[in-house]
Amino acid sequence: MCAADIVRQKRDGEDRMSDYRTLVDAAKQARENAHAPFSDFRVGAALRAKSGRIFTGCNIENASYGLTCCAERVAIFKALSEGESGFEAMAVVTDSENPAPPCGACRQILWEFCGDMPVVLANLAGKEEHESAGNLLPRPFDSSFF
Numbered sequence: 001m002c003a004a005d006i007v008r009q010k011r012d013g014e015d016r017m018s019d020y021r022t023l024v025d026a027a028k029q030a031r032e033n034a035h036a037p038f039s040d041f042r043v044g045a046a047l048r049a050k051s052g053r054i055f056t057g058c059n060i061e062n063a064s065y066g067l068t069c070c071a072e073r074v075a076i077f078k079a080l081s082e083g084e085s086g087f088e089a090m091a092v093v094t095d096s097e098n099p100a101p102p103c104g105a106c107r108q109i110l111w112e113f114c115g116d117m118p119v120v121l122a123n124l125a126g127k128e129e130h131e132s133a134g135n136l137l138p139r140p141f142d143s144s145f146f
Contacts, residue, residue, distance in 0.1 A: 029044065032044070034060070089117055090118075098123065098127065102119070
């Protein structure tokens, strides 16, 4: 590897981290709109499409709990409903001590519509964990089974 390749890799890594920072900031902002009167657990998500557009979502609770919609699904469904179909990364922000991963339903939706993309888990204190959708949902159920 030549020096130019090392510089390019470093710049690409910095660009990727800057892109992740943008997603985390958008997810923090979306979290402010969460409707969580029952759990008081506010979540924000931001999804970057391959087109460069960012779609945000927040959790929206319902008294029946089963009708609650998570921030991750809100962001994905907003993107899909606006015609997007290719996605590059997602950030999920909570105010928990450790960054919280998506629930099982959201992991399935992430896999089905986004594939094995990077997922940044962050909290308001600035702690971040970087995962892939595949690591979050090993052995996913998908169309390969039928």
